[in-house]
Amino acid sequence: MATFEDVKDVIVEKLGVDADKVTPEARFVEDLGADSLETVELIMGLEDRFGITISDEDAEQIRTVQAAIDYIGSQQ
Amino acid sequence: MSVTGLRRVAVTGLGPVTPIGTGAAAFAEAQRAGRSGISTITHFDPSDVASKIAGQVDDDLSAFVDPREARKLDRYVQLALAAAELAVRDSGLTGEELRGERTGAVIGSGIGGVKTFEDQAGVLHSRGPGRISPMFIPMMIANMATGHVAMRYGATGPSSTVVTACATGTGSVGDAARYIQLGLADVMLAGGTEAAVTPIAVGGFANMKALSTRNDAPQEASRPFSASRDGFVLGEGAGVVVLEEYEKAKARGATIYAEIVGYGTSADAHHITLPAPEGRGAQVAMRMALATAGVNPEQVGYVNAHGTSTHFNDLHETQGIKHVFGAHAHELAVSSTKSMTGHLLGAAGAVEAIAVAQALHDGILPPTINLTDPDPLLDLDYIPEGAREQQVEYVLSNSFAFGGQNAALLFRRA
Numbered sequence: 001m002a003t004f005e006d007v008k009d010v011i012v013e014k015l016g017v018d019a020d021k022v023t024p025e026a027r028f029v030e031d032l033g034a035d036s037l038e039t040v041e042l043i044m045g046l047e048d049r050f051g052i053t054i055s056d057e058d059a060e061q062i063r064t065v066q067a068a069i070d071y072i073g074s075q076q
Numbered sequence: 077m078s079v080t081g082l083r084r085v086a087v088t089g090l091g092p093v094t095p096i097g098t099g100a101a102a103f104a105e106a107q108r109a110g111r112s113g114i115s116t117i118t119h120f121d122p123s124d125v126a127s128k129i130a131g132q133v134d135d136d137l138s139a140f141v142d143p144r145e146a147r148k149l150d151r152y153v154q155l156a157l158a159a160a161e162l163a164v165r166d167s168g169l170t171g172e173e174l175r176g177e178r179t180g181a182v183i184g185s186g187i188g189g190v191k192t193f194e195d196q197a198g199v200l201h202s203r204g205p206g207r208i209s210p211m212f213i214p215m216m217i218a219n220m221a222t223g224h225v226a227m228r229y230g231a232t233g234p235s236s237t238v239v240t241a242c243a244t245g246t247g248s249v250g251d252a253a254r255y256i257q258l259g260l261a262d263v264m265l266a267g268g269t270e271a272a273v274t275p276i277a278v279g280g281f282a283n284m285k286a287l288s289t290r291n292d293a294p295q296e297a298s299r300p301f302s303a304s305r306d307g308f309v310l311g312e313g314a315g316v317v318v319l320e321e322y323e324k325a326k327a328r329g330a331t332i333y334a335e336i337v338g339y340g341t342s343a344d345a346h347h348i349t350l351p352a353p354e355g356r357g358a359q360v361a362m363r364m365a366l367a368t369a370g371v372n373p374e375q376v377g378y379v380n381a382h383g384t385s386t387h388f389n390d391l392h393e394t395q396g397i398k399h400v401f402g403a404h405a406h407e408l409a410v411s412s413t414k415s416m417t418g419h420l421l422g423a424a425g426a427v428e429a430i431a432v433a434q435a436l437h438d439g440i441l442p443p444t445i446n447l448t449d450p451d452p453l454l455d456l457d458y459i460p461e462g463a464r465e466q467q468v469e470y471v472l473s474n475s476f477a478f479g480g481q482n483a484a485l486l487f488r489r490a
Contacts, residue, residue: 016144040210048207 089167089318186422245425311418340364355396377468383412
């Protein structure tokens with residue numbers, strides 16, 4: 001089960017943002033400033049960390065921290 | 077206007093990031109002291125390479141590059157950003173003065189992001205192409221130092237990247253000066269950068285037998301023009317200079333370290349790594365640099381040599397200097413600052429342009445250190461005794477590259 005803290009670690013590492021900005025509601029692009037390449041890095045980072053594969057179609061729907069947590073939970 | 081009908085080019089900002097010092101003052105002081113920046117490699121475990129020594133930059137770069145931003149930048153770009161910031165601060169130009177299409181950037185690299193390449197090649201072999209980082213290409217490609225410097229300062233004018241191996245730094249400064257001479261820009265951030273102290277690069281150069289293996293005496297390993305020289309010592313670092321149209325620089329009261337008056341480039345068209353006999357291609361570049369400025373060889377007081385400490389470079393460069401300068405070759409001072417810094421590849425010529433600007437401005441010629449056993453075939457005045465107080469009017473700076481590419485810049489005292 002992916003916890004908020006686990007996902008936050010990956011986000012902080014891949015996007016280089018302050019940990020306190022990473023809230024469940026935070027949007028990767030609008031709130032955390034991810035550009036298109038960083039978004040790909042983040043998805044690959046989540047795949048590595050949680051041992052899952054995220055299709056491009058699914059990745060496009062993962063726009064917030066909570067959406068990432070929910071998606072990972074559904075795949076594990 | 078100069079005698080050539082071209083606009084004049086002033087050097088007004090110096091940004092060295094080198095194994096012997098970061099920032100103009102530290103770099104000048106180290107040259108005067110004749111200090112070596114060579115040590116046993118610590119960037120990786122060098123046990124399995126023949127050459128275990130290099131010139132590394134140990135200064136903290138976080139003052140110039142935010143550590144978070146740094147994660148997405150190969151070291152070669154980080155070094156360039158540090159050098160550019162130092163040069164800009166030194167010039168006194170404001171962000172407002174720099175922004176816009178009258179400012180350009182030419183920041184070359186001999187190799188580009190080789191560490192990034194090496195790391196991602198490891199990912200490729202262990203996990204396949206599907207796991208290559210999306211940042212791999214933008215971190216690795218060799219034009220990114222120019223790109224990031226232009227982005228940082230909003231420099232939307234002339235932009236290019238020189239990749240002429242060990243002649244890169246000199247070619248970058250020369251090409252940038254041309255943009256100003258021709259009226260296409262008023263300010264150029266110009267230089268070179270390299271971060272190749274990595275296993276794949278050291279392994280490659282070492283297996284060419286190009287590198288010194290004087291592993292037990294690192295500080296004595298870079299010994300240009302000596303009888304016992306046994307190859308170059310790899311160095312990392314960056315050099316960026318601010319170039320400005322002369323009259324504008326003068327009008328704003330800038331410190332003008334030197335003027336760039338001539339530039340020549342040529343090809344040996346001979347061999348992938350060996351210089352042409354008698355420095356034939358090098359002679360073409362040196363003569364072109366003099367001719368573009370309308371300067372006679374006898375007016376030159378100092379040559380900052382390519383001086384790599386390899387058998388062939390130092391031999392053929394010396395021969396080439398003798399052909400270009402004739403009897404005056406023995407009146408000239410010639411030295412290799414690589415004796416102190418090691419060979420910074422694509423950054424070398426830019427760092428040496430800074431050394432030359434300081435030599436002209438301060439009236440102190442940098443030495444060739446470690447020249448304790450002169451090669452009997454190499455009989456010029458290489459300044460072996462230590463830094464020399466001497467005011468000269470014109471200085472030629474040479475850089476020669478694998479691939480047979482040559483570049484030479486001619487500087488005048490401001």
